[in-house]
Amino acid sequence: MANNKMLVDERQRNLGSFIVGRLLPFKEKRQVGPFTFIDHMGPAEVGPGNYFDVNQHPHIGLSTLTYLFEGAIEHRDSIGSVKVVHPGDVGFMTAGKAVTHTERTPAPKRDGSSHIIHGYQIWVALPKELEEMEPRFNFYPASSLPKWTENNCEIVLVAGEAFGKQSPLQGYSPLFMVDIRAMEDTHLDLGKKIKGEVAFVIVRGSIELEGERVEQGQMLVSRTREMCTMEIKKGTRILLFGGEPLPEERFLLWNFVSSSRDRLKEARRLWQEKRFPQVPGDQTYIPFP
Known part of the structure; x- marks a missing residue:
């Protein structure tokens, strides 16, 4: 691979009954544009005894973006949002100064049958001046996202600006996320x-x-802003992530992102002392690892 590009393989992590593949961050590159974390969920079968259940956990300093190809996830958070994300929809939760949320298989799908869940969970770091903003949740149904056909490709603009178009999901700094088939x-x-x-x-x-050939389960990152052409095989599906990098370095500690290491330590202490806001009616708690 040319030295202006980096090739990354998914690193699998076992989350109990669920395995995810982590693509970002990695040693040589902590962020791509404002994107600081990309996890590939599945495809995996969930059903009785292993439904998708991520208990109450906190975030600061970022927005989480959930985008599914198959299955459904019910999002609940400490500001009272309740929404089921289906394939093609986008759930976009901005943590700001502090938020807590859960992610679960929705009740209608807990009917004793099994189904496939497949998608991506992504973190987008907030600009420094917005790291302590009030938390909020935005939902973008699949029907609201720009879709078109170009060069024998079906393209969806999930977030930001690209291909001369704008998604209703703009985020808080210049970025793009594109789904291409x-x-x-x-x-x-x-x-x-x-x-x-x-x-x-x-x-x-x-x-x-x-x-060079780049295969399923790999991520290619450009070190430069010089973009290239590529050959795509029939049936291939790729996601493009990127945008303008934030001017300050970002640090990660568990589920927290910040331009300040001290702020990360404070968030850890507040979570350990159970002083974060809570999801209404939920008593679960994931301890700081």
């Missing part, structure tokens, strides 16, 4: 269609770039 073998020239740093996540299939 190739209906035939095709050639894609990004050219001036995106701005800033970029990562290519191969959900299914493969792409060829500068003579």
Whole structure:
């Protein structure tokens, strides 16, 4: 691979009955644009005894973005939001100064049957001046996102600006997230269609770039802003993430993101002392690891 690009393999993590593949951060690159964390969930079968259940846990300094291909997740948070995210929808929770939430298989799907869950959970770091903003939750149904066909590809603009279009989900700094599915073998020239740093996540299939093949479960990150062309095989699905990098370094501690290490330590103490806001009616608690 050319030295202006980095190739990353998913690192699998076992979360009890569920396995996720982590793509970002990694040693050589902590962020791509404002994106600071990308987890690939599934595809995995959930059902009696192993429904998707992530108990009450906290965040600060970031927005979480949930995007599904299959299945459903019910989001509940400490500001009172309750929403089920289905395939193609986007749940976008901005933690700001402090938020707590849960993610679970919705009650209607806990009917004794099994189903597949597959998608991505993503963290977007907030600009320094907004790290302590009031928390909020925004929901964008699949029908609200720009969709079009170009160069034998079906394209969805999940967030931000790209390809001369705007998503209703703009975030808080210049960014983009694009879902691309190739209906035939095709050639894609990004050219001036995106701005800033970029990562290519191969959900299914493969792409060829500068003579190198990038496969399912891998992520390619460009070290430069010079974008290239690629060959995409029929049936391939990729996600593009990126945008303008934030000017200050971001630090991570468990579920917390901040430009200040001291703020991370304070958040840890407040969670350990159980002083974060709580999800209404939920008594669960994930201890700080």
